[in-house]
Amino acid sequence: MSDLTWLVPLPVMLPLTGAGLALALWRHASAQRVITLVVLSLSLVASVGLLFAQSGSGPLIVDVGGWSAPVGINLVADRLSSLMLAISALVVLCVLVYSLAQGVADGDEETPVAIYHPSYLVLAAGIAIAFLSGDLFNLYVGFEVLLAASYVLITLTGTAERIRSGTIYIVVALLSSVIFLFAIGLAYSATGTVNMAQLAQRLPEIDPGISLALQLLLLLAFGIKAAIFPLSAWLPDSYPTAPAPVTAVFAGLLTKVGVYAIIRIQTLLFPGGRADDLLMWAALATMLVGILGAVAQNDIKRLLSFTLVSHIGFMIFGISLSSEAGMAAAIFYVVHHITVQTTLFLVAGLIERRGGTTSLDHLGGLAKIAPLLAVLFFVPAMNLAGIPPFSGFLGKVGLLEAGVAAGTPMTYALVAGGVVTSLLTLYALVKAWNKAFWQTAPAPVEPVHLPRGMVGSAAVLVVFGIGLTVVAGPLYAYTERAAHDLDDRDGYITAVLPDGGRGSGISDRVAREAAEAREAADEAVDEAEAVTP
Amino acid sequence: MSPDVSPDMSPNLVLVVVIAVLVTTGVYLLLERSLSRVLIGIILLGNGINLSFLVAGGAAGGAPIVGTTPEGEMSDPLPQAMVLTAIVITLGMTAFLLALAYRSWQLHRHDEVQDDVEDRRIARIAARDEPIFEDADADMAKLDLERDAAEARDEIGLSGAATTPSEGPR
Structure with a gap:
């Protein structure tokens, strides 16, 4: 199966190429739309292909520029990253269809095509x-x-x-980037490498204090991006003001990239769980503070932003257990949450369109005039709250079981906190649903046509969210294998650095070509010698 | 700097002092309200961190090109490559923040970063201890309940002070 390694760079290359093309064709809106749609569909196909390809063969590794690790930069597609890639490609595509339909219905005002499409593609490439x-x-x-x-x-x-909220978002993001960069500099001066597999080998050998400082710096940087409690205040402030599709894709994916990075460093670079207690406290605080914030809101988008923060706590809970069961549940929860949170924000966009606002004070009576919308909101809302048989329930049960299995007082506190958070999520969402769909409308709502593409793409995600329950068995088995891979660091390290953990520094393909060239040259010399006498 | 004590590991003191100054000033400016100052803070902070990569690269040496410099005297090229990338990224972000500050000035004639309005509103409501929702269906019923409760208590003959309607069921 190793001949499928060519799939690995595609989720990066396709959107970047598309972004360049879309930017070049900025005058031709319809051409841009076609390019974005085709490129993101292809990258979904490539990501799903990758999911199955590496599942059979172990991690697929691409040496960029023909230099393999530890000399060159490499792309590694293992179980965790392929799963994240596949799910994010699906979400990105659905949100694109939604925004295309919105653009067709509204014209260019909300999402100006010339800027929106290239940036959207670059976003997809960056995530990949x-x-x-x-x-x-x-x-x-x-x-x-x-x-x-x-x-x-x-x-x-x-x-x-948007300028006001964007400023806060950008300054906070820049700060976290600076911290991340500082951590990279420190890691390089401590170990002499930035390759993750080689870092995993060398970090245990350096001074434990420095190693802990590095770990905390990286956790701080990723904690800001993932919106973990003391570092989460920027999120509910900035997300709700963006256009609905943008908020949806940010809510679904950007914080999860931070969570992914935390999973990676906690398992690969710093195993042993020295920061676990800290993460447990952070998880508990994130869950509770986030959901209490959600209960206080009366705007659907802000409410959903707070539930987003709150449920990041569940994933951190799973990570902080440092057990395979906890990690498997956390990965499953990430997949569930990406889908559900994106769906809810897309439906919130539909509600805003139909009811003219997302403020629960001014909404009402939508169940009568838009029954389909009521269902579209209700299903993912119940899914997020963790009502059986939805995937949210399965993910939470997995987390709670892993917490009970760990059996310390702190994990019991987390289990209790998780249950309370679920109940409060249910309360907040049911309250929002009642307000928006059942209470008497404060003012009569004008009939608005909801474009089919917008409803359709939201419906696809709702169905996919339900589908996660149907395939929960195989999916959970997959996340368990992924968690096992993460726990077994040697598999990753030897895959990236063959030759007894040292790595060849030159990729197989280049080495093979060099050998062939040498043979050809030798033959030529032999022939020449044979001819001369 | 002293070559007798582990020559590769001792950092350049000048660089360290410059980094400390840049980062301190950067953090101070980052805490300001005006976006232009925040921007300058980010630039200083970013450059301080970029300099730290030079420290990470170890002692300075000759150009890392085989043939011009003996292998032992080369400086480490990798951190410099990383710093170049980081500088380019910081430059791009700086340009974007500048545009943002200009847009803010266009709209408001100032570039102060404002508070979250919705946050303030909810905090105010909480401070006044008011219900967050104006419930179209339930408002009247609730008022009646409060009045009923007050009257019911009066009939029993409790003192008036305990039955002020403002202490309704919350």
């Missing part, structure tokens, strides 16, 4: 780089690529409100 990177500095570059695109998307059209 971050998931595939096998090198700490390349991970930084991936983060910057996706953040740069997100800066453009969050301040789209430059209204006063």
Whole structure:
């Protein structure tokens, strides 16, 4: 199966190429739409292909530029990163269809095509780089690529409100990038490498204090991006003001890239769980503070932003257990949450369109005039709250079981906190649903036509969210294998650095070609010698 | 700097002092309200961190090109490559933040970063201890309940102070 390695760079290369093309064709809106749609569909196909390809053969590794690790930069597609790639490609495509339909219905005002499509593609490429990177500095570059695109998307059209919230978002993101960069510099001076596999070999050998400082710096940087409690205040402030599709894709994916990075460093670079207690406290605080914030809101988008923060706590809970069961549940929860949170924000966009606002004070009676919308909101809301048989329930049960299995007082506290958070999520969402769909409408709502593409793409994600329950068995088995791979670091290290953990520094293909060239040259010499006498 | 004590590992003191100054000033400016100052803070902070990569690269040496410099005297090229990338990224972000500050000035004639309005509103409501929702269906019913409760208590003959309607069921 190793001949499928050519799939690995595609989720990065396709969107980047598409972004360049879309930018070049900025005058031709329809050409841009076609390019974006085709490119993102292809990258979904490539990501799903990757999911199956590496599942059979172990991690697939691409040496960029023909230099293999530890000399060159490499892209690594293992179980975790392929799963994240596949799910993010699906979400990105659905949100694109939604925004295309919105653009067709509204014209260019909300999402100006010339800027929106290239930035959206760059965002997709940045997310893919971050998931595939096998090198700490390349991970930084991936983060910057996706953040740069997100800066453009969050301040789209430059209204006063978006400039205000965008400023906060950008300054906080820049600060976290600076911290990340500082950590990379320190890691390089401590170990002399930024390759993650080589870091994994060398970090245990350096002074434990320095290693802990590095770990905390990286956790701080990724904690800001993932919106973990004391570092989460920027999120509910900045996300709700962006256009609905942008908020949806940010909510679904950007924080999860941070969570992914935390999983990676906690398992590969710093195993042993020295920061676990800290993460447990952070997880508990994130869950509770986030959901209490959600209960206080009366705007659907802000409410959903707070539930987003709150449920990041569940994933950190799984990570902080440092057990295979906890990690498997956390990965499953990430997949579930990406889908559900994106769906909810897309449906919130539909509600805003139909009811004219997302403020629960001014909404009402939508169940009568838009029954389909009521169902579309209700299903993912119940899914997020963790009502059986939805995937949210399965993910939470997995987390709670892993917490009970760990059996310390702190994990019991986390289990209790998780249950309370679920109940409060249910309360907040049911309250929002009642307000928006059941209470008497404060003012009569004008009939608005909801474009089929918008409803359709939201419906596809709702169905996919339900589908996660149907395939929960195989999916959970897959996340368990992924967690096992993460726990078994040697598999990753030897895959990246063959030759007894040293790595050849030159990729197989280049070595083979060099050998062939040498043979050819030898033959030529032999022939020449044979001819001369 | 002293070559007798582990020559590769001792950092350049000048660089360290410059980094400390840049980062301190950067953090101070980052805490300001005005976006232009925040921007300058980010630039200083970013450059301080970039300099730290030069320290990470170890002692300075000759150009790392085979043939021009003996192998032992080369400086480490990798951190410099990383710093170049970081500088380019910082430059791009700086340009974007500048545009943002200009747009903010265009809209408001100042570039101060404002508070979250919705956050303030909810905090105000909480401070006044008011219900967050104006419930179209339930408002009247609730008022009646409060009045009923007050009257019911009066009938029993409790003192008036305990039955002020403002202490309704919350």
